[in-house]
Amino acid sequence: MKKSALTAGLRAAAGLQSQQATATAAPAATKAKTPSATVLIGGHYSPEVRRALLLVQAEPKNTGRNLKQLLGEAINDLCAKYGKPQPYSGEA
Numbered sequence: 001m002k003k004s005a006l007t008a009g010l011r012a013a014a015g016l017q018s019q020q021a022t023a024t025a026a027p028a029a030t031k032a033k034t035p036s037a038t039v040l041i042g043g044h045y046s047p048e049v050r051r052a053l054l055l056v057q058a059e060p061k062n063t064g065r066n067l068k069q070l071l072g073e074a075i076n077d078l079c080a081k082y083g084k085p086q087p088y089s090g091e092a
Contacts, residue, residue, distance in 0.1 A: 057067055065073075072088030079086050 053067060053070070056062070057065070057070060062070075069090065072090065076086035076088045
């Protein structure tokens with residue numbers, strides 16, 4: 001936490017909110033209330049796996065897809081292999 005945010009929080013708790021503290025605290029409160037529409041799915045792999053993914057991303061036939069899009073495509077392929085719905089819709 002930044003010192004100014006900490007100071008603003010302490011002033012707000014003490015009832016000494018200044019205009020600066022109110023302006024600083026308002027955006028943080030807004031961000032905290034908005035839930036994320038995505039979830040993190042991850043795992044720890046060897047560095048070779050990362051290199052392989054970066055090589056696939058660098059392929060000329062990739063047409064500019066980023067790593068997130070490529071992983072979504074891979075998840076859809078895995079789901080199709082096991083007869084499950086393909087959840088990735090292609091959003092960036």
